[in-house]
Structure formats: structure tokens, C-alpha cells
Amino acid sequence: MRVWHWDGFFDYLTNAYLFEGALISLGLTVVALVMGLAGGIVVALLRLSGGRFGRGFALAYCWFFRGTPLLVQLLMIYTALPLFGIRLSVIEATLLGLSLNEAAYLSETVRAGILAVPRGQGEAATALGLHSVQRFRLVVWPQALRIIIPPLGNSVNGLLKTTSIASVISMDELLRRTQILVQEKFLVLELFTVAALYYLLMTTVWDMVQRRLEARFGRGYAGESADRR
DSSP: OOSOOHHHHHHHHTOHHHHHHHHHHHHHHHHHHHHHHHHHHHHHHHHHSSOHHHHHHHHHHHHHHHHSOHHHHHHIIIIIGGGGTOOOOHHHHHHHHHHHHHHHHHHHHHHHHHHHSOHHHHHHHHHTTOOHHHIIIIIIHHHHHHHHHHHHHHHHHHHHHHGGGGGGGTOOSHHHHHHHHHHHHOOHHHHHHHHHHHHHHHHHHHHHHHHHHHHHHTTTTHHHHHHHO
């Protein structure tokens, strides 16, 4: 009995069906990241606000979504919401679940970046007559972003692989398509190896992009770090 079939491996390595699945996984990552980052900024600002209700909501939100598995969250969104008359398609449920979960984690990253900006920067902006929105957009956020990018890049890497969990609710992404082909062709090891290589390729490309982003946004601070040493 042959354990490995090279012909099957090379055939599916360039298979259009799996390639489209990889693109779907990539698309889910991009959309969920954008929505999750937007939500994370809102939750982080609520945590930092002076309002008791806002802080309480943000704490409860992070407590729930960071404390329960994403798999459970996806199943709740896809199977429980219809009981209350809210019916979502597979892709809508997937994006909602990924975005809500990612927002909870990114909110801590964003909050840490904002808190790392010296308070004097905001006070100086206020003294120049900038209101709160201008102060955040023009002074605080650009400096916080430089601190946020490294952990944000790691979140992207993790999110790309996490999209595979959506296969449990029949999301037609890379892992789901791999499982379908395994059931049809019985090339278990070969097909899952191909899927692993696709994920490895995407995360490797992102690592290269992340290093360029860190270098770009860190430009102008290298000398400052050297002076501090």
C-alpha cells in the first residue's frame, strides 16, 4: 500500500479549486482585520474614556470574546441567532464572528499603543487649540500606530490561520475545500500537505510585508532609540 502519491501531490499543488479557496481565506482575513481593527479602536477608546457605562461595556465585551473559544462563538452566531429571527448566510456569520473576536484582542493592542504615547503630547496638542478628535487623529494615533504595528502584524498572521475554523459552519475556504477533496480522492496526507503549504506561503509573504511596514513606520525613531541607549 502506497502511503504517499507524488502525482496527486503535484496535481493539487497547482489546483485551481484549492487556489480559489486560499484566496477566499485571504479575503476573509482582510475584511475581518479591517472590521476588527475598527471595532478594536472603538472598544479601546471606551476603555480609556471617563464614562462608567462605556468602560463597563468594553470590559464585558473583552471578557466574553477573549474568554470563549472562537469555534463556540461561530456556532452561536450561525445556529443560535436564527432562533431569534436573525438569519445570516455562512459568509456573513463567518465575518461577524471573526470580526467580533478579533476586535476584542486588537482593542488591547490599540489601548496599549495609545497609553504608550507620552501624556505631554496630548497636552501640547490641547495647548495648540486642537479638539479631542484632532488631537487623537493628528498627534496620538500616528505615534501609537508605530507601537501597534508589530503586534498587529502577529494578529494578521494568526487571523489568516484562524479562518480555517470557519470550515465547521461550511464556509467554503481553503480547509473546507481540502476536506471535500479528501473525501472524494482519499489523498489525505497529500491534500493536507498542500493546504499547509498554501497557509505557509501566505504567512511567509505577510511576514515580509510586516517587516517593511515596521521599517517604514519606525523610520525617524531609530536615532531616538540609539540616543536613549
